[in-house]
Amino acid sequence: DTAVSQTPKYLVTQMGNDKSIKCEQNLGHDTMYWYKQDSKKFLKIMFSYNNKELIINETVPNRFSPKSPDKAHLNLHINSLELGDSAVYFCASSRYGTDTQYFGPGTRLTVL
Amino acid sequence: AQSVSQHNHHVILSEAASLELGCNYSYGGTVNLFWYVQYPGQHLQLLLKYFSGDPLVKGIKGFEAEFIKSKFSFNLRKPSVQWSDTAEYFCAVNAASGAAGNKLTFGGGTRVLVKP
Numbered sequence: 290d291t292a293v294s295q296t297p298k299y300l301v302t303q304m305g306n307d308k309s310i311k312c313e314q315n316l317g318h319d320t321m322y323w324y325k326q327d328s329k330k331f332l333k334i335m336f337s338y339n340n341k342e343l344i345i346n347e348t349v350p351n352r353f354s355p356k357s358p359d360k361a362h363l364n365l366h367i368n369s370l371e372l373g374d375s376a377v378y379f380c381a382s383s384r385y386g387t388d389t390q391y392f393g394p395g396t397r398l399t400v401l
Numbered sequence: 402a403q404s405v406s407q408h409n410h411h412v413i414l415s416e417a418a419s420l421e422l423g424c425n426y427s428y429g430g431t432v433n434l435f436w437y438v439q440y441p442g443q444h445l446q447l448l449l450k451y452f453s454g455d456p457l458v459k460g461i462k463g464f465e466a467e468f469i470k471s472k473f474s475f476n477l478r479k480p481s482v483q484w485s486d487t488a489e490y491f492c493a494v495n496a497a498s499g500a501a502g503n504k505l506t507f508g509g510g511t512r513v514l515v516k517p
Binding site: 320322324329330331332333334337345379381383385386387388389390391392393394395 | 433435437439443444445446447450452489491495496497498503504505506507509510512
């Protein structure tokens with residue numbers, strides 16, 4: 290059984306479009322995260338939600354809007370996509386606190 | 402603010418060679434430490450972690466790491482690598498107190514290539 294899953298795995302789109310990436314976890318965790326991995330493999334946290342409440346919001350453009358309909362899901366919506374948004378986006382989950390984070394397979398976003 | 406640095410960006414070695422990857426962190430408080438591995442085209446997987454106790458931590462696939470608090474280091478080691486260890490390795494830390502949420506700060510990664 291997949292612990293943390295993301296859809297789609299690949300996303301190719303034009304500049305200016307709006308797109309969403311979905312994430313689901315079946316680990317019973319109450320905290321979920323979005324990370325961005327750039328072309329140099331550098332990983333940086335974007336957002337974190339605990340029980341549907343935003344707890345970490347790094348300096349991310351407000352074109353990025355996370356949405357958590359319940360504690361098992363954390364979706365990422367991106368408006369007006371730009372070339373610089375091309376990256377691999379990883380979702381992760383953990384129990385609340387400082388527990389180990391488990392990562393999804395990633396979504397490779399390419400903006401043309 | 403936390404920061405993590407991994408000294409080697411690329412490491413190339415032959416099968417059966419020993420591997421050691423350096424990781425140093427900067428943070429004013431107590432941290433939890435992690436090593437994750439990313440095999441080509443795959444997601445991040447946890448290799449091992451240190452929260453407290455014995456500073457020598459054993460993980461999966463024969464990896465181990467040693468936390469040296471005085472040196473702010475958490476180096477990863479494997480005595481004898483295999484071709485299947487070819488991957489990107491990431492060191493990461495978070496604040497043990499839970500300050501600023503469970504924010505994982507990653508190092509820049511070390512790409513390891515094991516030649517058959």
